[in-house]
Amino acid sequence: MKAYRLNAFEGPKALEMVDTPARAPGPGEVAVRIRAASLNFRDLMMARGVYNPRLKLPIQPVSDGAGEVVGLGPGVQRFKIGDRVAINFMPGWVEGELDDDKARSALGGEAAGVLAEQVVVPESALVSIPGNLSFEEAATLPCAALTAWHAVIECTRTRPGDVVLVQGTGGVSLFALQFAKAAGATVIATSGSDEKLKRALELGADHGVNYRTNPDWDKAAREHTGGRGVDLIVEVGGAGTLPRSLKAVRTAGTIVLIGVLTGAGEFNPIPILMRSVKVQGVFVGSRAMFESMNKCVSAHAIKPVVDRVFAFEQAQAAYEHLASQAHFGKVVIRGCT
Ligand SMILES: NC(=O)c1ccc[n+]([C@@H]2O[C@H](COP(=O)([O-])OP(=O)(O)OC[C@H]3O[C@@H](n4cnc5c(N)ncnc54)[C@H](OP(=O)(O)O)[C@@H]3O)[C@@H](O)[C@H]2O)c1
Numbered sequence: 001m002k003a004y005r006l007n008a009f010e011g012p013k014a015l016e017m018v019d020t021p022a023r024a025p026g027p028g029e030v031a032v033r034i035r036a037a038s039l040n041f042r043d044l045m046m047a048r049g050v051y052n053p054r055l056k057l058p059i060q061p062v063s064d065g066a067g068e069v070v071g072l073g074p075g076v077q078r079f080k081i082g083d084r085v086a087i088n089f090m091p092g093w094v095e096g097e098l099d100d101d102k103a104r105s106a107l108g109g110e111a112a113g114v115l116a117e118q119v120v121v122p123e124s125a126l127v128s129i130p131g132n133l134s135f136e137e138a139a140t141l142p143c144a145a146l147t148a149w150h151a152v153i154e155c156t157r158t159r160p161g162d163v164v165l166v167q168g169t170g171g172v173s174l175f176a177l178q179f180a181k182a183a184g185a186t187v188i189a190t191s192g193s194d195e196k197l198k199r200a201l202e203l204g205a206d207h208g209v210n211y212r213t214n215p216d217w218d219k220a221a222r223e224h225t226g227g228r229g230v231d232l233i234v235e236v237g238g239a240g241t242l243p244r245s246l247k248a249v250r251t252a253g254t255i256v257l258i259g260v261l262t263g264a265g266e267f268n269p270i271p272i273l274m275r276s277v278k279v280q281g282v283f284v285g286s287r288a289m290f291e292s293m294n295k296c297v298s299a300h301a302i303k304p305v306v307d308r309v310f311a312f313e314q315a316q317a318a319y320e321h322l323a324s325q326a327h328f329g330k331v332v333i334r335g336c337t
Helices: 040-050 100-104 141-155 171-182 193-204 217-223 243-248 270-274 287-299 310-325
Strands: 002-008 015-019 029-041 065-071 084-087 119-122 126-128 161-165 186-191 208-210 230-235 249-257 280-282 306-310 330-334
Touching: 002 141, 002 280, 015 310, 029 084, 029 208, 029 310, 040 310, 065 119, 084 141, 084 243, 141 171, 141 230, 141 287, 171 193, 171 287, 186 193, 186 217, 186 230, 193 208, 193 230, 193 310, 208 217, 217 243, 217 287, 230 243, 243 249, 243 270, 310 330
Parallel strands: 161 186, 161 230, 186 208, 230 249, 249 280, 306 330
Antiparallel strands: 002 015, 029 065, 029 119, 029 330, 065 084, 084 126
């Protein structure tokens, strides 16, 4: 079968397509023919060597995939040949709290990823794809959507009338926008592009703030809440945005820490205690959360925002498109045909 390998920490150019034997599923395992994979910022960090510089190369990259069941190992009960499935980002995290073993099972790093014709995973890693989604759309769910769901619903139980702020128009943020709207919240979206803000408003955001032309986006966000502050900030920026998030959030509000688009660094923690802000880290989610999320995706007919679909042979170009930050939503790679 065809599969990609990341051979060096040199960015997308170090991706190579190879021929490798397909493994037969063992007890409790399922073979999935990958029909689509989607890229996350993590895949870029992995390729650049900044996610885990000690990672042993080569790896089979990319965490997020959807496809159909083509092989069943002995004892598999939950799936049958032909079922449409998506693979949980951490196959080892079925339910309960995160622990170190579950975190180590994340795909596309130490554990082989999905940028291949076929993968073999434990049946416990799989969820059924919502009927309203194509494979390309379903491939966007395992990391970006589940992280957003965990932040907006599992952690904070967003309710009608809450105000949620999402940063930028990448994969996580647009799903957070969609889930917050499904929960009845008011959404403030930020972006560095007026054109993208227009699209975020069309997708359901109530207010848009351009963080490039309006670097005081925290003040603008507060104004949209009548001065009270935002209930929940889905923080994907990291050290570069956190100080302003701490100004935009309401007293006793929540910041869910998800990303480091602007890098890691120092910040002043005093406002956290003086204003009783809840700061919660989130690392994707469990299969149980994935199943709850899929019910919401079906019930609200939520359509993932797919920016562009690349052919399997164009994986490098797909990575470069993600790196350009020209995208709105998710970048997808179609399975090998
Ligand atoms: N903790 C977790 O489990 C988890 C899961 C998924 C992702 N993440 C992290 O979350 C972050 C986002 O991931 P992603 O896959 O959604 O990324 P992505 O799709 O590549 O999103 C990139 C977008 O973020 C926006 N952005 C860039 N700099 C910004 C800034 N200073 N302020 C506000 N927005 C900014 C830009 O949108 P505009 O062009 O609209 O400005 C850019 O297009 C990454 O750091 C990723 O590693 C963490």
